[in-house]
Amino acid sequence: MLLHWFKSLFKDELWVFVYPQCIVLLRITRPVRFGLKQQILYKQVIELPQAVTDNVNESQAWGALMQHLKQVLADKKWQNTIPIAIVSNQFARYTVIPWNAELAVEAERKAYMQHCFSLAYGEAAKTWDLRMSEPSYGHPAIASGIHHGLLQALHDVFNAENMTLSAVYPQLMLAINQTVSEVKKQKKPLSFWLVAIQSERLCLTLLIEGGWRLVKNVAIETDISAQVSALIQREMVSGNMTNELPVLVYWPEYQRNQLLTLVNNKAIKVLPHQFDMQSQQVLSAQSLALT
Numbered sequence: 001m002l003l004h005w006f007k008s009l010f011k012d013e014l015w016v017f018v019y020p021q022c023i024v025l026l027r028i029t030r031p032v033r034f035g036l037k038q039q040i041l042y043k044q045v046i047e048l049p050q051a052v053t054d055n056v057n058e059s060q061a062w063g064a065l066m067q068h069l070k071q072v073l074a075d076k077k078w079q080n081t082i083p084i085a086i087v088s089n090q091f092a093r094y095t096v097i098p099w100n101a102e103l104a105v106e107a108e109r110k111a112y113m114q115h116c117f118s119l120a121y122g123e124a125a126k127t128w129d130l131r132m133s134e135p136s137y138g139h140p141a142i143a144s145g146i147h148h149g150l151l152q153a154l155h156d157v158f159n160a161e162n163m164t165l166s167a168v169y170p171q172l173m174l175a176i177n178q179t180v181s182e183v184k185k186q187k188k189p190l191s192f193w194l195v196a197i198q199s200e201r202l203c204l205t206l207l208i209e210g211g212w213r214l215v216k217n218v219a220i221e222t223d224i225s226a227q228v229s230a231l232i233q234r235e236m237v238s239g240n241m242t243n244e245l246p247v248l249v250y251w252p253e254y255q256r257n258q259l260l261t262l263v264n265n266k267a268i269k270v271l272p273h274q275f276d277m278q279s280q281q282v283l284s285a286q287s288l289a290l291t
Contacts, residue, residue: 010161012041014081014163015275016069017171018154019088019199022047023069026080026275040275042077062150066157073161085154085168086276089201092170093128093145094215095120099138113143121145133173139211144170171276172196172203172217175250178273180207183248193247195228195267196256197258206245213239231264252277 010030017024027042046068072078097116103109113132117125128145135141151168158165175196183190190210196203204219206213214235223226232247247265252272259267 007252012081013038014078014083015086016083016245017086017088018065018091019190020048020090023065023072025072025078027078038274042230044071044072054127059256062153066153070157070160073157073163077164079163079178080159081163083158083163085165086174087146087150087168087170088199089171089196089203089217090199091146091150092172092217093117093121093125094170094172094203094217095143095145096212096213096215097132097135097141099140099211101138116143117145133212136210139209140213142176142205142212144173144245146170171198172215174206174276175203175207175270177206178276179248179250181268182270192245193265194270195247195249197224197249197251197253198255202227202231204228204235206235208245225261228260232265235265 012030013028015026015028017026023046025042025044025046026040028038029041030038048065048068095116097113100112103112109132110130113130115124117128117130119129127147127149129148129151130143130145132143133141144166154168155165175198176194179194180190183192191208192206192209194203194205196205196218200220202216202218202224204214204216204218206215216231216235218231228247235241244265247260247262247267248270249260249267250270250272259269261267
């Protein structure tokens, strides 16, 4: 068992970011000479044809998207790695799961989670693979849903190259994990708004005393500051909240050293995850090239 752990520590990871307009691959290594600190060994961007990004048939779009990924994975520089997929917020759905002390077994928890998603999204939720963060006792948790078809397509393309996909994360969870980790390091209270702006989506979440209270996943508008201010004010009114919590901003694409200008809240910039920042720089460059 120790030998297996020792081998996995030195095995490179392959981070694959899946967006509607492109796929970004990062081979991550841990050189001993740098104290096993993660380093990017290779990076490649697969820009997807317009025909793929415009395809309204999800199953066909995912098939075409995975076909492009399959061609790249044949390259030896991506072999002998531990693959991890990060799926764009365009492909994910989120909701908050209230605490329920009466759920004793895993099957009951899954049924309860399915019920919560059905209330939020209707019949479409039945086609999604649902996962929930581990809640603190007595607190609500945040959960995500990714279409079964997309997950199956991802597993199939890696299996075809004799690679086992070790994990699939919705992009928002990377932002949440990074933000909560930074807040804990600074020994700050786990009560804040989190604004995650990634790949043309705006995710607004609210954490109060370690429990998730809400999550919104919407397309960004032209005036993002006004959009965020309006969303927060709307939620404060509907939730009858009066205290002004800090607003943490996770925005890897932002190129200028500025923050959102909000009406009633102070915005605090969160340092993005280094690999998320690498993938988002690609999307930012694409946006600049189109203007």
